[in-house]
Amino acid sequence: MRKLSFEPSRVLIYLVVSLLAAAYLAPLVVVVLNSFRSNQEIAQASMIGWPKQWAWSNYAAAWSGFCVAETCTGIRPYMLNSALVTIPATIISTMLGAVAGYAVSLWRFRGDSWIYGIVTLGLFLPQQMRLLPWTVVLRDIGLINTLTGLVLVHTIQGLSFTTLFCRNYYAAVPHELIRAARIDGAGFFRIFWRIILPLSSPILIVTVIWQFTHIWNEFLYGVTFTTGQQQPVTAALIALSAAIADIPQHGVQSAAVLIAALPTLLVYFFGGRYFVRGLTAGAVK
């Protein structure tokens, strides 16, 4: 067995690291604790404190009972909205990014590097800059304040990232594979479907996790392009805190935040190791 050593320098390092970790985790702890405390308890004591009684009712209220902007349905319909936006936008942007990455990395055509450059330029444009153009587009095609509109925005904005990741992954695929398939008589889509896609699971997992997390947590588009019943949960949470501004409902609010964060946390817990593995996955041999 290894001997435990208590060198002073090591103790100091652990002390500092623990303090930083505690500082970083403190807000989460406060939110988790508050989600189990009743309103009176928080009002009488303070925002920070251990629950005297574990109040599960906050979660029930946040989920389906609480009133947001005059409708008393909790955050359930908004969670559904988020799912209806996030799931299709994640799938479509990942598939399109895979096809686009495959095209720019494994096929030569005039202007291919320009197209790739322009697509990935989208990564560097600030989100606020895109708001106005998107408003005009969504208005003109009649998709403002619809979930379909949000799916469209997230799909297209997601393409920069998904194309970048897939292209870099496919860059390691030997070109001779494509040449062999072309001589065998396979076309663009058959090669993608039969040869490239079956090699792609590591990178598809990475892009799906990334896209899901980002679209689910996205706030600005949601709050700008939708109102009322059409909002995703991130935007609805703000409406919730506005609604309870007069009478603070920190318990319900905390529970709502935690419910809203749950899907991405689950994705992280179950997919995180694939994410890291996928990021470091190299050549396809």
Place this chain on the structure above:
Amino acid sequence: MSALTVRDLTKKFGPVEVLKGIDLEIGTGEFIVLVGPSGCGKSTLLNIIAGLERQSSGMIEIGGRVVNDVAPKDRDIAMVFQSYALYPSMTVRQNITFGMECRHEPKSKQDAAVADVARLLQIERLLGRKPSQLSGGQRQRVAIGRALVRNPLLFLFDEPLSNLDAKLRVEMRMEIKRLHQRIGATIVYVTHDQIEAMTMATRIAVMHRGQVQQFADPDTVYRYPANLFVARFMGSPPMNTMRARLEAGNGGPVAVIGAGRPDEVRIHLQRYDAAASFVDREVVFGIRPECIAESSRMFTGAAPIIVSAPVEMVEPTGAETIVLLRLGGEAAMARITPDLRPTPGACADFALDTRRICLFDPETERLIT
């Protein structure tokens, strides 16, 4: 019928001209090897024949049909790649049938074709495996099977043995040659390995700087290299080339290596009439290492010339001893019997076979005779 005709083919990548007017005429059943150092354009030429790259100008005809603008799949060709290029997610069977699947051929025909090819290449046991479960030699066999199953007019091989270890390379080399003899297919085979070229080809096209330097059968390429490049590229160790001065002599010219030096070597040449116009001029004197041997060696047909030369280094290979020596001050290699190990630094006698000496024009670098 000519299986493949290439006429005045050029290829430019931007300002760089990688192929400068290639002409080749290949008959049915021939085994043509394109050989040359890396960057000579041989792989580009093969890719253009396959239709994977487009020529800048010129014409390609496969089986009597001009295919300049025909897609690779419609050229009636099959190709074997250096990296094997087996589809990683498919089994060996699926790899072999993928082409037929793309051409929508019936399942029964696919099964029969796979069975035939698998028997021919002895890969029946491997049909259910994925490429990652195969050894290098097995992968190459499957890649060849994938080409064979197409039964094309023309087989293209792009350095298929370069990824194999030396022992396996020799085995597969023989196997490919045997396969060619058995099925009589027309093959264009690219390699940088001149031994592969010598052993397998019916004709060799030696390429350098985007041009075919010589296109002839292996013996001609070896014995009468068209120019200094071919002379120095083919053969291992390559042909010894050294500057010499040609002087008039009885019954033929005399090549003088290191003229004017105390150790000058005078070699009397017979039947070298074509060199008459080079008398009293500089030439490049070429002699194969196997034409310099130990002094007791008897070459058939002619009495050898015996010269004494200082030995610089000795490399025993087991089958023979390679000796680095000086002829008239110029470095040369000799292949002598393995039993002899001349002492480096000392002089030794060597027998020269003068029948196969090549003379080159030092300006054009072309073969004189």
